[in-house]
Amino acid sequence: MYVYDQYDQNIVDDRVKQFRDQTRRYLAGELGEAEFRPLRLQNGLYIQRFAPMLRIAVPYGLMSSTQVRMLAKIARDYDKGYAHISTRQNVQFNWPDLENVPQILAELATVQMHAIQTSGNCIRNTTTDQFAGVAKDEVVDPRPWCEIIRQWSTFHPEFSHLPRKFKIAVNGAVSDRAAIEVHDIGLEAVKNAAGELGFRVSVGGGLGRTPVVGSFINEFLPWQHLITYLDAILRVYNRYGRRDNKYKARIKILVKALTPEVFSERVNAEWAHLKDGPSTLTEAEVQRVAAHFTDPAYRELNDFSGELAELDAQHPGFARWRQRNTFAHKKPGYVAVTLSLKPTGVAPGDVTDKQLDVIADLADRYSFNEVRNSHNQNIILADVEQSRLFELWGELRDNGFATPNIGLLTDIICCPGGDFCSLANAKSLPIAEAIQRRFDDLDYLFDIGNLDLNISGCMNACGHHHVGHIGILGVDKKGQEFYQVSLGGSAGRDASLAQILGPSFAQEDMADVIEKIINVYVEQRNEEESFLDTYRRIGVDLFKERVYAANN
Structure with missing residues (x-):
């Protein structure tokens, strides 16, 4: 996963200092509610029905076990002992006291986490397939491209005050597990007849009051031009998107009003000023980012399916769980495992501080210290050896994660x-x-x-x-x-x-x-x-x- 350099860390640390002072001034009466509102939204802080809600950024749903332990600590120390996995692969705390939020952000910064751009009229967390990098049907690992988009969009001066919030999803597999067609921008990795990588680009999707399925406006965008083309889309939206009515301000309304064909023409006209410019991606830059997403130290394993079939016959509960909660892996001898956060009687997507600690321990012992959140509000251990599945299943049962309902009616x-x-x-x-x-x-x-x-x-x-x-x-x-x-x-x-x-x-x-x-x-x-x-x-x-x- 991506690891901060000193430049990244300085940005996050500076933001914490700024918000600490802004919160102090608000609590002291030096800032009014209208002045404080955009400042708190820039730091992921909402005022909900009973208490503030703090939304933590989890870029493309990927966390280390160290980060998960920090979330457990925050839930324990500053909330009511639990966190919530959102449909944007982020983590939310529903009960933090306002005066504690700057300290929460400071502690998050020590493990390379923050709440920047998790709210407000900006580009939100870019999401992708929870099985990115391990799926057998993958054309390309979408995580480096999500990270490139994250770095481009964070604190982008032109896009800090968009007409409305903006959401991007990237899919790198044959199956679309990222729901790209219902995002403001959806990107699908494809290869042309020459085997060259590019992206199929959808715009104007989204749900809310006016649900719309997006329209594909570019069938093959060469990867080198990804950022310049996204820049062009956002510039057109920033220029022509409505600001007089927030219910008509999303890009889907603009695309529908102009028609996808006219919107595409305006994007291409804007792109003509950007294409081949300084933001054009190079092989060296893509490789710099991709180096953070290399395969872990997989072992060369034999297929374990015969032994698993015997265990299935002996333990019907294990068979059910394996059928619903495991996902085929690109590497022989491995599977991805989904931990269900949907047992009956628990709010879908909720996880306690103790469970978060358990998840971190399981990630360390079974899945190379890595955890994923899905937009289906579950948790994934992406790299589990088949030979250890029965052992893992026992631990998941003991901790409330083994409900065999992934993809079924109760996986709500x-x-x-x-x-x-x-x-x-x-x-x-x-x-x-x-x-x-x-x-x-x-x-x-x-x-x-x-x-x-x-x-x-x-x-x-x-x-x-x-x-x-x-x-x-x-x-x-x-x-x-x-x-x-x-x-x-x-x-x-x-x-x-x-x-x-x-x-x-x-x-x-x-x-x-x-x-x-x-x-x-x-x-x-x-x-x-x-x-x-x-x-x-x-x-x-x-x-x-x-x-x-x-x-x-």
């Missing part, structure tokens, strides 16, 4: 909702728990198969409900909390937006509603057909008829 993506967020219209966490408790039969979950269920507490869509196979949105109806259900979304390749089922439901009805939807799928599916495939084949009408007929 969920925002904190009305329990924490001042923007939320409704609570999200009780809905998630009610659904998890209703579908607590593992045999039935495995029979249902892959299914993405996403929950958002408001139209800001932090839970990505628009791209869930089943999406749930909290809405306010005359001061009462209700929930709107949508079907058919997908964040992967050829992304699609979900279709609203109909009128919203009361909280106490939600588990029943989801069960009726699942019953329709089970009855109508063809052999080996997924929920999404069945929905796309039969459409929404039968689901709607079944769900609402029983409520009339």
